[in-house]
């Protein structure tokens with residue numbers, strides 16, 4: 738199995754996705770929040786790349802059946818119902834609704850990867866299920882880390898490294914890694930006994946804490962705490978039916 742890991746979205750324009758599985762990672766916080774939304778009973782998450790488009794989409798879908806969620810600079814977008822903290826996605830706020838979500842770094846990746854055979858929202862909170870799905874699919878894999886405003890981020894790289902580790906050690910896959918994949922694996926192996934601390938101490942974890950969202954890093958670092966597999970189907974992230 739070939740694994741190409743991208744530390745940031747910058748070089749993703751050159752990647753080919755056809756015939757592959759793409760694992761999109763934004764631990765803080767988009768992919769963690771997508772898992773939280775589906776765990777709370779949302780019908781699906783529709784990612785869009787701008788707030789105007791999100792508002793248009795809500796008009797199309799219907800305000801009674803959908804909720805706008807997203808952030809800019811870490812804080813809720815004006816006139817949206819929800820921000821991007823995983824703790825905001827509860828049965829009461831999102832149960833039986835579609836979430837229309839736009840975030841700074843994470844959500845644009847889903848449109849970029851839409852030609853892949855399988856696109857999975859990947860986070861530390863659902864990493865074992867993702868590894869199982871990727872292993873079963875047995876396709877080549879692109880691991881796309883959202884990073885932070887074009888820069889590498891510790892928590893996404895650790896998550897990508899953990900996915901590689903599980904594929905090799907738990908699922909016995911023979912892997913061919915690109916250099917970024919090897920680096921991610923090393924970072925994971927070096928951090929595996931202190932994942933929560935690494936997530937909290939990273940630049941984004943510290944930034945979120947400065948905004949009052951310190952619990953988000955704790956939530957996002959909880960390995961396998963949200964056993965749900967959000968897969969992209971017809972433009973929506975929905976729980977995988979085979980799971």
Ligand code: MLT
Pocket residue numbers: 763765766767768808811821822840841842843844883945
């Ligand atoms: C993003 O997509 O940029 C992030 O999820 C930002 C955040 O809400 O922390």
